[in-house]
Amino acid sequence: MCAMVLNAALLPLELEQRNIPKPGPGELRLRVLACAVCRTDLHIVDGELPLPVLPIVPGHEIVGVVEETGSGGTDYRVGDLVGVPWLGHTCDCCAFCAEGRENLCDTPRFTGYHRDGGFASHVIAEAAFCLPLAMPEADAARIAPLLCAGLIGWRSLKAAGEGVRRLGIFGFGAAAHLVAQAAIAQGREVFAFTRPADLATQAFARSLGAVWAGGSNERPPEPLDAAIIFAPVGELVPAALRVVRKGGRVVCGGIHMSDIPAFPYRLLWEERSVVSVANLTRADAKEFLAFAQAHPLQVHTRTYPLAQANEALADLRAGRIEGAAVLVP
Ligand SMILES: [Zn+2]
Numbered sequence: 001m002c003a004m005v006l007n008a009a010l011l012p013l014e015l016e017q018r019n020i021p022k023p024g025p026g027e028l029r030l031r032v033l034a035c036a037v038c039r040t041d042l043h044i045v046d047g048e049l050p051l052p053v054l055p056i057v058p059g060h061e062i063v064g065v066v067e068e069t070g071s072g073g074t075d076y077r078v079g080d081l082v083g084v085p086w087l088g089h090t091c092d093c094c095a096f097c098a099e100g101r102e103n104l105c106d107t108p109r110f111t112g113y114h115r116d117g118g119f120a121s122h123v124i125a126e127a128a129f130c131l132p133l134a135m136p137e138a139d140a141a142r143i144a145p146l147l148c149a150g151l152i153g154w155r156s157l158k159a160a161g162e163g164v165r166r167l168g169i170f171g172f173g174a175a176a177h178l179v180a181q182a183a184i185a186q187g188r189e190v191f192a193f194t195r196p197a198d199l200a201t202q203a204f205a206r207s208l209g210a211v212w213a214g215g216s217n218e219r220p221p222e223p224l225d226a227a228i229i230f231a232p233v234g235e236l237v238p239a240a241l242r243v244v245r246k247g248g249r250v251v252c253g254g255i256h257m258s259d260i261p262a263f264p265y266r267l268l269w270e271e272r273s274v275v276s277v278a279n280l281t282r283a284d285a286k287e288f289l290a291f292a293q294a295h296p297l298q299v300h301t302r303t304y305p306l307a308q309a310n311e312a313l314a315d316l317r318a319g320r321i322e323g324a325a326v327l328v329p
């Protein structure tokens with residue numbers, strides 16, 4: 001098998017040939033069909049997150065076919081199409097797992113972070129954390145971005161609140177382009193904020209149904225009920241607070257953000273709130289995949305051969321990708 005391996009933060013990934021691994025009890029070995037590139041992968045490669053395991057194969061938006069099942073019994077069979085998301089394992093016994101908040105598990109293992117992920121031709125995953133995909137195999141590259149961009153976007157949308165009609169989205173990348181479509185399908189209005197003067201991304205947002213698109217330094221025509229921030233830029237927190245109405249909520253959807261600058265209390269006052277979203281639960285995944293079946297989303301992708309993972313990461317870092325980057329072995 002081959003894999004793109006991170007040996008240390010800030011180094012390019014290196015293509016490595018490895019022996020094909022055997023799945024352990026309760027595990028599956030998948031042949032990877034596609035793996036999308038998430039901003040979290042960039043934070044890992046750039047050393048913005050602590051690196052608990054090195055070397056590591058990044059990638060946690062994996063679509064693959066079951067090649068072999070480990071002992072211990074699983075519902076999956078050889079040939080099944082499955083997805084592997086970021087949440088790769090939870091303890092099932094800490095206070096958070098017991099409350100049904102497994103996304104906050106005290107001792108989780110994340111795919112492509114604690115265990116090798118999908119920037120590879122093959123991957124081992126825990127069957128209990130894989131997601132059955134009732135979709136055609138030929139769509140693998142279009143399904144992959146649903147598994148983190150879509151899922152985290154969905155959890156962020158839920159965190160924004162039920163009654164939200166006018167939703168702002170800051171940072172219009174892979175997650176935003178999916179959550180915008182989901183929000184519009186639910187009857188909400190989307191206001192897209194991009195880097196100032198990024199007219200191409202603003203046009204992209206409008207093409208997906210945003211009622212307004214502008215720079216993050218601009219004011220929308222009316223106050224918003226809530227805003228989601230996907231860009232890892234702390235300055236956007238006060239910027240988003242400035243455009244939400246009284247009682248409005250600002251949701252930070254990323255795993256990492258630059259420092260949030262000091263801002264006047266009046267931006268938070270009047271019961272505005274700032275919350276973050278961390279990881280996902282399997283229930284989120286089930287719910288979102290069912291939604292995506294019922295409301296087909298246009299998934300915009302740029303595909304790269306696996307060996308060009310570094311180019312995909314560079315394009316993502318530079319904001320050159322409309323939609324999601326996807327690696328295809
Ligand atoms: Zn991700």
Ligand SMILES: [Zn+2]
Binds near residue numbers: 092095104
């Ligand atoms: Zn736990």
